[in-house]
Amino acid sequence: MSKAALSIRHLSKAYRRGGHATIALSDVSLDVFEGEFFGLLGPNGAGKSTLISALGSLIKPDGGTIEVLGRDTVRDWRFCKMAVGIVPQEITVDPFFTVNEILCQQSGYYGLRNNEKWISTLIEKLGLADKADARVSRLSGGMKRRVLIAQALVHKPPVIVLDEPTAGVDIELRHRIWDFMKELHAQGHTIVLTTHYLEEAQALCRRIALLNKGKVAAVDDTAMLLRRFSGNRLQFRLISGDIPNNTPYVFEHVKDNLWCTSFENAGALCNVLFTLQQARVDMEVVHVGQANLEEVFLRLTAK
Numbered sequence: 001m002s003k004a005a006l007s008i009r010h011l012s013k014a015y016r017r018g019g020h021a022t023i024a025l026s027d028v029s030l031d032v033f034e035g036e037f038f039g040l041l042g043p044n045g046a047g048k049s050t051l052i053s054a055l056g057s058l059i060k061p062d063g064g065t066i067e068v069l070g071r072d073t074v075r076d077w078r079f080c081k082m083a084v085g086i087v088p089q090e091i092t093v094d095p096f097f098t099v100n101e102i103l104c105q106q107s108g109y110y111g112l113r114n115n116e117k118w119i120s121t122l123i124e125k126l127g128l129a130d131k132a133d134a135r136v137s138r139l140s141g142g143m144k145r146r147v148l149i150a151q152a153l154v155h156k157p158p159v160i161v162l163d164e165p166t167a168g169v170d171i172e173l174r175h176r177i178w179d180f181m182k183e184l185h186a187q188g189h190t191i192v193l194t195t196h197y198l199e200e201a202q203a204l205c206r207r208i209a210l211l212n213k214g215k216v217a218a219v220d221d222t223a224m225l226l227r228r229f230s231g232n233r234l235q236f237r238l239i240s241g242d243i244p245n246n247t248p249y250v251f252e253h254v255k256d257n258l259w260c261t262s263f264e265n266a267g268a269l270c271n272v273l274f275t276l277q278q279a280r281v282d283m284e285v286v287h288v289g290q291a292n293l294e295e296v297f298l299r300l301t302a303k
Contacts, residue, residue, distance in 0.1 A: 011064035039205030085157035095137035
């Protein structure tokens with residue numbers, strides 16, 4: 001069995017203001033194994049960014065531990081800093097330096113010399129070659145995002161954490177980022193991804209942890225999570241009428257006026273539609289097929 005690249009045990013964190021405490025993390029425990037492409041998902045306010053901040057020693061947890069490659073982030077903080085590269089959501093690069101200067105300075109922070117070859121590789125892979133000598137203040141938001149990624153990878157960390165790396169970027173950059181991440185993953189890097197683009201997580205991540213209200217709602221193989229809600233699903237939008245109760249079919253409320261139910265075969269689908277018609281339900285079919293990660297996400301967070 002693979003060793004844990006990240007081992008999180010009973011992590012808790014509350015933010016206090018006045019006499020009020022907001023729970024950000026509550027007894028969170030999970031493992032990310034070496035060489036995994038792992039998804040960390042959850043709605044806004046679920047605790048994802050707090051967890052990443054604790055991993056990067058940007059905040060101090062109230063309780064619990066985090067280990068990186070078997071080393072505690074508090075006792076062995078120097079080792080853990082070298083072992084992890086975090087791409088944050090916020091664009092935090094210094095606007096007054098050029099791309100090349102920032103990456104050379106970042107190398108210096110990690111005590112790396114003669115790192116020019118790897119810096120050149122990062123600049124090329126992330127499409128920054130024609131901007132290498134440009135000041136960051138003159139770059140577009142997408143280009144600044146590329147610089148952030150290069151900054152996080154300048155010391156070749158074995159563990160890479162991507163916090164919403166494709167938020168607000170164009171399709172070309174998104175594909176470039178994922179092609180590069182797949183290449184690094186194939187070389188053995190462990191990658192942890194948070195994203196609101198659930199199709200990305202479904203396509204890239206073998207395992208997924210879902211956080212909700214500071215707690216772990218689920219940790220499992222992506223395929224297993226989908227299988228829990230698999231089978232054939234009818235998803236429809238309720239226009240008018242009331243969903244019937246006394247039927248062989250269970251109609252689940254997804255969100256707003258969106259509903260879904262399961263059926264075994266084409267004949268059963270006809271029966272579901274006939275049942276709704278008999279109940280004088282006016283509805284619009286949205287999707288017929290197997291569950292996707294978005295449905296799993298919505299159902300687990302609703303619970």
